[in-house]
Amino acid sequence: xIDFFMTYFPNIWSSREDILLSTYETIYMVAVTSLFSVLxxxxxxxxxxxxxxxGILENRPIYSVVEKIINLFRSIPFIILIAVVVPLTRLIVGxxxxxxxxxxxxxxxxxxxxxxxxxxxxxxxxxxIIEAAQSMGSGPIEIIFRVYLKEGLxxxxxxxxxxxxxxIGLTTMAGAIGSGGLGSLAINKGYNRFQTDVxxxxxxxxxxxxxxxxxxxxxxTKKTMR
Amino acid sequence: MISLxxxxxxxxxxxxxxxxxxxxxxxxxxxxxxGIVGYSGAGKSTLVRVINLLQRxxxxxxxxxxxxxxxxxxxxxxxxxxxxxxxxxxxxxxxSRTIFDNVDYPLxxxxxxxxxxxxxxxxxxxxxxxxxxxxxxxSQLSGGQKQRVAIARALANDPEILLxxxxxxxxxxxxxxxxxxxxxxxxxxxxxxxVIITHEMQVVKEICxxxxxxxxxxxxxxxxxxxIFSSPQNALTRDFINTATHVEQTLEKLALHPSLVHLKDxxxxxxxxxxxxxxxxxxxxxxxxxYRVTTNLIFANVEILxxxxxxxxxxxxxxxxSDLEAALQYLQSIQVTxxxxxxxxxQNSKVGDPV
Numbered sequence: 057x058i059d060f061f062m063t064y065f066p067n068i069w070s071s072r073e074d075i076l077l078s079t080y081e082t083i084y085m086v087a088v089t090s091l092f093s094v095l096x097x098x099x100x101x102x103x104x105x106x107x108x109x110x111g112i113l114e115n116r117p118i119y120s121v122v123e124k125i126i127n128l129f130r131s132i133p134f135i136i137l138i139a140v141v142v143p144l145t146r147l148i149v150g151x152x153x154x155x156x157x158x159x160x161x162x163x164x165x166x167x168x169x170x171x172x173x174x175x176x177x178x179x180x181x182x183x184x185i186i187e188a189a190q191s192m193g194s195g196p197i198e199i200i201f202r203v204y205l206k207e208g209l210x211x212x213x214x215x216x217x218x219x220x221x222x223x224i225g226l227t228t229m230a231g232a233i234g235s236g237g238l239g240s241l242a243i244n245k246g247y248n249r250f251q252t253d254v255x256x257x258x259x260x261x262x263x264x265x266x267x268x269x270x271x272x273x274x275x276x277t278k279k280t281m282r
Numbered sequence: 283m284i285s286l287x288x289x290x291x292x293x294x295x296x297x298x299x300x301x302x303x304x305x306x307x308x309x310x311x312x313x314x315x316x317g318i319v320g321y322s323g324a325g326k327s328t329l330v331r332v333i334n335l336l337q338r339x340x341x342x343x344x345x346x347x348x349x350x351x352x353x354x355x356x357x358x359x360x361x362x363x364x365x366x367x368x369x370x371x372x373x374x375x376x377x378s379r380t381i382f383d384n385v386d387y388p389l390x391x392x393x394x395x396x397x398x399x400x401x402x403x404x405x406x407x408x409x410x411x412x413x414x415x416x417x418x419x420x421s422q423l424s425g426g427q428k429q430r431v432a433i434a435r436a437l438a439n440d441p442e443i444l445l446x447x448x449x450x451x452x453x454x455x456x457x458x459x460x461x462x463x464x465x466x467x468x469x470x471x472x473x474x475x476x477v478i479i480t481h482e483m484q485v486v487k488e489i490c491x492x493x494x495x496x497x498x499x500x501x502x503x504x505x506x507x508x509x510i511f512s513s514p515q516n517a518l519t520r521d522f523i524n525t526a527t528h529v530e531q532t533l534e535k536l537a538l539h540p541s542l543v544h545l546k547d548x549x550x551x552x553x554x555x556x557x558x559x560x561x562x563x564x565x566x567x568x569x570x571x572x573y574r575v576t577t578n579l580i581f582a583n584v585e586i587l588x589x590x591x592x593x594x595x596x597x598x599x600x601x602x603x604s605d606l607e608a609a610l611q612y613l614q615s616i617q618v619t620x621x622x623x624x625x626x627x628x629q630n631s632k633v634g635d636p637v
Contacts, residue, residue, distance in 0.1 A: 188374035191334055191445075192388040192435070193364040195356070202387070207378050282377040282419050 065253040067245075074241060075254070079261055081155050081236040085227045086265075089162040090220055096167045097219070098212070100126065101174025102200055112186065112196050126168040134165045135229050142233075158227070158235035165226055170219045177211025178204050210280040217273020221266050228262070238262050283475050284310035284333055284443065289342035291328050291499075302328040303339070304499040310492075312442070315469050315476045317486035317507075319522055320496035326479045329496070330445050333477065334366045335359060347442060364388065367436030371448035373428040375420040381407070381431050382416040388438040406434040410464060426457035433464065437474075444468070446478045450485055462488045483526030487511070491588055495519045508590045512557035513619075527594050529553065532581040533623065536596075543580065548603055553621040554595040554613065565618060566597075573609040575601035596623070 061068075068075070103122055107115040132140065138161040142152045145160040181204055189203045205212070228239020238258045246255030291303040303325045310316045320326045331337035332344060335351050344351045349362055375384050385403045394402065407413045410430040420428055429449060436444060446465070450458040466489045468474045478490060486493050486507065494504035495518060503516045514520045524530035536542060543551060556565070569575045581596040599606060613620050 182372075182374065184370055184372055184374040185376055187336060188368070188370060188432075188435075189387075190336055191363060191366070191368040193360040193362075193391070193439070194388075195360055198391070202390070203376065207376055209378060280378065282421055 065257070067251040067254050068257055071245060071251070071254055074245065075257060075261070078236060078238045078241040078258070082224070082227050082238045082262075082265065085155060085158055085162060085230065085235065085237060086220060086223055088159050089166060089223055089227075090216075092159070092163045093166050093170050093219065093223070094216070096163070097170030098174055098205075100167065100171035101178060102204065104171065104175040105178040105204065106196065106200065110183070112190070112199055126171055129164060129168040130172070134161070134226055135232060137161055137165050138230065138233055153234045155236050158230035158233060158237075161233075162223065162226055162230060166219060166223050169222060170215065173215035173219055174212060177215045178208045180211050181207045210277050210282075213273060213280060214277045217269055217277070220269045220273070224262060224265055224269070283312040283314070283347065284308070284477070285343075285345040286329075286332065287343050289329070289332055289339045289344070291325070291332065291337060292340045301499050303332065306342075306499075306501050308494065308501065308504075310475060310477060312475055313469070313473055314492055315466070315478065315490045317478045317480060317490035317493040318496060318501075319480055319483055319486055319493060321481055324496040325499040326481075326496050327447055330447050330477060330479045333443075333445055334363050334368060336368075364439040365441045366443045366445060367433075367439075367441040368445040368447065369429065369432045369436050369449045371451050373420070373425070373432045373452075375428055375431055375435070377420050380417050380419055381412065381423070384420065384431055385434045385438055388435060392439065402438065403434075406437055407431075409437070410434045424457075425453050426461060429453065429457075429461050430464065433461075433468075437468070437472075441474075443475045443477070446476065446480075448479055448481070451480065451482070458485070459488070465489060483522040487526050487585060487587065495522065507587050508557065508592070511585065511587055511592050512555070527583050527585060529581070529583070529594050529596070532596055536580070543598060545598065546600060548606065549598050549600045550606060551596070551598050551623045553623060554593075554597060554618055555621070556593050556618045558590045558592075565613070565616070568612070569599065569609050573601065573605045573612065575599050575605050575609045 100122060104119065105111055106113045107119045107122075109116070109119075129137075138158075141161050141164055145152045145157050148160055149157045151157050185207060186199060186203060189199050194202070227235070227237050228242070231237060231240025231243055234240070238261055242255045242258035245251050246253075246258060286306060286308040289303055289306040289308075290301070293300045293302060306329060308329075318326050318329065328337055332339050332342075333346060335344065338352070346362065347365060351359060351362060354362060376387065379387065382403055385406055386399060389399045389402060392399070404413065404416070407416055410433055412427060412430050412434070415423060415427065415431075420431070423431065433444075444465070450461050453461060462485060465476055465478075469476055469489070478485060480486065490507055492505065493507050493510050494501045495510075495516065496502065497518050503510065503514065503519045510519065511523055514523055521530070545551060554565070566577050566579070569577050576599070578598040578600070579595065580598060582593070583595075584591050584593045586592075599609065601609070610620055
């Protein structure tokens with residue numbers, strides 16, 4: 057067993073601390089970015105739905121501005137986006153290198169995607185229910201919080217788990233600015249130093265993270281579906 | 283109670299302007315059960331949404347409970363809407379909330395304490411007969427039950443008016459009757475003023491005391507139900523009524539099977555209709571006894587609307603030409619309407635002709 061391990065995975069034991077640290081870094085980046093994304097993504101997603109044609113606060117100019125900005129940022133490849141936002145990153149974090157600095161491009165990269173997902177989830181809420189709420193004298197704020205976000209909860213959770221899985225993918229690219237994490241481990245150690253076993257283990261760890269997120273997402277989606 | 287005047291609603295799209303409601307005046311008094319009938323696309327649903335301003339009219343004035351709704355700022359409009367309940371064809375319950383929470387939803391912004399609210403919700407559920415379903419979710423309920431929950435929810439803020447937008451159109455006939463019965467009860471017990479939008483005259487016949495008929499955005503006929511049913515002025519109104527009283531269907535059947543009628547040379551096929559008092563007079567036997575006219579009854583229907591009977595008969599009268607003449611005059615004298623049904627209409631029909 058140990059022989060097998062030493063033959064096929066010669067570098068794992070010596071890299072164990074790096075692997076643990078990288079896993080922590082990835083989880084940290086995903087978690088912090090998710091927090092910000094939930095805030096901005098839901099804000100933008102809700103905005104898109106309520107100012108859209110026929111929405112409760114219909115406003116075509118706002119809709120078209122927000123939509124264009126979202127489309128613009130979705131069109132920039134992430135690896136380039138990381139470089140483009142460096143000045144902003146410096147302004148906010150103070151440095152453009154490392155795990156904390158990676159949060160800025162990660163949020164900017166994922167929020168447009170998430171906002172679209174949220175929009176799609178909320179559009180699914182039956183317009184008749186919104187109309188019923190209006191007929192009962194509910195105002196826009198009440199409708200957003202007590203109808204859209206509640207009736208659309210299953211969709212929001214599904215959108216969130218898809219987004220987090222996407223986000224895990226993005227964190228691996230953030231390795232390009234020295235963010236650390238499993239992505240940069242796989243490239244810097246595994247690829248550049250020909251330690252194929254490290255790459256393999258990094259892959260497996262990423263897959264486990266993805267499966268766990270998927271499982272949690274599915275569980276709560278099912279639980280909130282009525 | 284509700285007063286709409288010169289209401290126009292137009293929808294503009296880039297290519298065309300659609301007029302959904304055109305120059306409508308509508309007056310609904312307290313305690314009325316007011317039916318608005320029309321085919322799909324007549325503008326009924328748009329019109330009913332004007333009453334609580336879910337749809338703002340392009341022009342006209344909307345007065346409800348003595349308030350000019352169009353002049354109210356948003357906050358006061360929302361307060362006014364709490365006093366106008368509304369139910370829908372597809373119920374529009376919130377699927378993620380239990381029945382209890384659905385009825386509780388409109389009470390959140392009221393000044394009641396949590397306990398008073400729970401009490402109120404329970405009372406409402408009892409009123410609509412669904413107390414035991416309080417912890418169920420809408421998906422676990424039948425259509426009729428969902429509409430009952432919707433009614434309870436609409437009544438949560440003690441409205442004086444209930445708007446029903448095709449509220450029974452998605453329900454089977456039996457459930458429709460039970461919902462209408464409940465609405466009637468609410469009208470009588472709580473003095474609730476009800477406006478009902480429907481495409482079924484059957485519904486109007488069941489509970490309304492007044493009715494308006496809509497076509498292409500306009501109200502083409504309105505009035506109290508007995509006079510509309512007994513002497514409809516407009517072709518469309520007659521159409522609706524004949525469908526509701528099954529006269530139409532009978533005529534169609536006769537056209538398919540002319541052999542049912544057996545018309546001889548002098549025979550007259552006609553529709554006889556009467557309102558109220560004439561019923562007490564034994565019309566048919568009088569025809570036989572006094573005028574030697576035999577009457578073959580093919581179809582008969584009596585509706586009791588607001589305690590007034592309205593009868594529709596389809597009969598074949600046979601006898602000597604002079605006797606028939608006298609009989610028709612007699613019928614006219616006792617205010618019974620006789621409409622000749624062109625027998626050629628039946629004989630010329632191609633379908634079902636004897637081979």
